[in-house]
Amino acid sequence: MDFEQQRNRLIDDKLRVLGIRDESVLRAMRSVPREEFVPAELRKSAYDNTPLQIGSGQTISQPLIVAYMAEALELAPQDRVLEIGTGSGYAAAVLSHLAKEVFTIERLPGLAETARERLARLGYGNVHVRHTDGTRGWPEKAPFDAIVVAAGGSKVPAAFLEQLAPGGRLVIPIGEQSESQQLVRVVRRGENVDYEELGAVRFVPLISGTDERVTDGDR
Numbered sequence: 001m002d003f004e005q006q007r008n009r010l011i012d013d014k015l016r017v018l019g020i021r022d023e024s025v026l027r028a029m030r031s032v033p034r035e036e037f038v039p040a041e042l043r044k045s046a047y048d049n050t051p052l053q054i055g056s057g058q059t060i061s062q063p064l065i066v067a068y069m070a071e072a073l074e075l076a077p078q079d080r081v082l083e084i085g086t087g088s089g090y091a092a093a094v095l096s097h098l099a100k101e102v103f104t105i106e107r108l109p110g111l112a113e114t115a116r117e118r119l120a121r122l123g124y125g126n127v128h129v130r131h132t133d134g135t136r137g138w139p140e141k142a143p144f145d146a147i148v149v150a151a152g153g154s155k156v157p158a159a160f161l162e163q164l165a166p167g168g169r170l171v172i173p174i175g176e177q178s179e180s181q182q183l184v185r186v187v188r189r190g191e192n193v194d195y196e197e198l199g200a201v202r203f204v205p206l207i208s209g210t211d212e213r214v215t216d217g218d219r
Contacts, residue, residue, distance in 0.1 A: 003033060003035045003043075003046065003047070006046070006047035007029075007030060007033070007034065007047055008030065009047070010029075010047045010049060010063060011026055011029055011030050014049050014063070014064065015029065015049075015063065015064060015067050018064055019068075020064070020067045020068065020071060021071070022070075022071045024075075024097075024098055025067050025070045025071045025094075025098065026067070027097070028070065028094045028095075028097035028098050029063065029066070029067055029094060031097050032090065032093045032094050032097070033122075034046045034047060034060075034063065034090060035047075036118065036122060037054075037060055037088040037089055037090035037093070037118065038052050038054065038060055038088065039052075039053070039054065039055065047063075049062050049063055049064055050062050051065075054087060054088045054111070055110070055111070056108050056110060056111055057204075058087055058108070058111060058204065059087070059204075060087055060088050060090050061087075061090075061091065061150060065201065066090065066091045066094055067094075068183075068198075069091070069148055069150075069171050069183070070091075070094055070095060070098060070148075072169070072171045072183070072185050072198055073095075073098075073146040073148055073169050073171055074146075074169055075095070075098040075099050075145075075146055076099075076145070077098075077099070077100060078099075078100050078145075079098075079099040079100060079145035079146055080099065080100055080101045080102075080103070080141070080144050080145050080146075081095050081098075081099045081101070081102045081103065081144060081145065081146045081147070081148065082103050082104075082105070082137060082138055082141070082142075082144040082146070082147045082148075082160075082163065083095065083102060083103070083104040083105070083147075083148050083149075083150070084104075084105050084134040084135075084137075084147070084148070084149040084150060084151065084160075084206070085104075085105070085106065085134060085149065085150030085151050085204075085206075086104040086105065086106035086111065086112060086115045086129055087106065087111060087115065087150065088111070088114070088115055088118070089104070089114075089115035089116075089118050089119045089124075089127070089129070091148070091150065092104040092115070092119065092124070092127045092129075093119065093122070093124050093127065095127075095148070096124045096126050096127050099126075099145075099146070100126065101126050101127075101128070102126060102127045102128070103128050103130070103138050103141050103144070104127060104128070104129050104130070105129075105130050105131075105132055105134040105137075105138060106129065106130075106131055106134070107131070107132070107133060107134055107207060108131075109131050112129055112130070112131035113131070115129055116129040128141075133208055134149075134151070134206070135157045135159065135206060135207075135208040136157075136159050137157075137159040137160055137162075137163045138163070139159070139162075139163060142162070142163035142165075143163055143164060143165035143166075143168065144163055144164060144165060144168060145165050145167075145168050145169075146168060146169045146170070146171075147160050147163065147164055147168070147169075147170040147171070147172075148170075148171045148172075149170075149171070149172035149173065149206065150203060150204075151173070151203050151204050151205060151206035151207070152172070152173030152174065152175055152181045152201075152202075152203040152204070152205060152206055153172075153173075153174065153205065153206035154174070154175070154176050155174065156170065156172060156174065156184075156186060157206075160172070161186070161188070161193065164186070164188045165188070166188055166189075166190065167187070167188060167189070168187070168188045169185060169186070169187050170185070170186040170187075170188075171183065171184070171185050171186075171198075172184055172186070173201050173202075173203040179202065181200065181201050181202060181203060182197045182198070182199070182200060182201070183197070183198040183199055183200075183201045184196065184197055184198065185198055
């Protein structure tokens with residue numbers, strides 16, 4: 001199966017057509033082998049523009065959403081990014097091509113460890129994986145130029161705003177129910193923040209807490 005050909009077709013025939021315009025984001029999407037981030041039995045569907053199950057009741061987001069959120073972050077090469085919700089590590093890999101460093105948090109220990117091993121094996125040395133409660137952010141590494149959240153809640157957790165650098169961008173789904181979420185971009189401007197709705201989305205809930213000991217990918 002020619003995954004590279006499928007990847008190029010996805011980018012040129014779907015992502016561009018559906019509105020992704022940032023060439024750096026398209027290059028990043030073209031550089032990451034999505035087939036490496038899905039279960040073996042789903043590799044044949046890796047370049048369908050759909051979410052796919054990755055175990056533990058979680059999914060890998062559809063490529064369009066990954067690209068759209070990355071584009072909304074407006075990343076520069078020197079930026080440091082915090083991602084909440086590592087999943088299989090696919091979005092973190094995409095972000096690693098756009099930013100200097102990516103710090104990604106996963107609350108499920110099995111997914112965190114698998115993502116850490118996968119990202120290391122594939123050579124994403126500027127991605128750091130941590131297993132902990134994502135709603136607390138990663139204060140030791142703050143401030144961040146950008147924060148992206150792959151789970152939805154009724155409001156923006158205070159920790160995210162506190163850890164966002166001046167001029168920083170936060171992209172997060174907001175809504176009481178997954179059926180009524182809006183993707184929101186928050187921009188810090190001094191002591192104030194601006195909110196902009198980007199469109200309707202559906203994400204799993206942003207859950208506080210973890211039953212496992214914190215483990216850090218920088219060990």
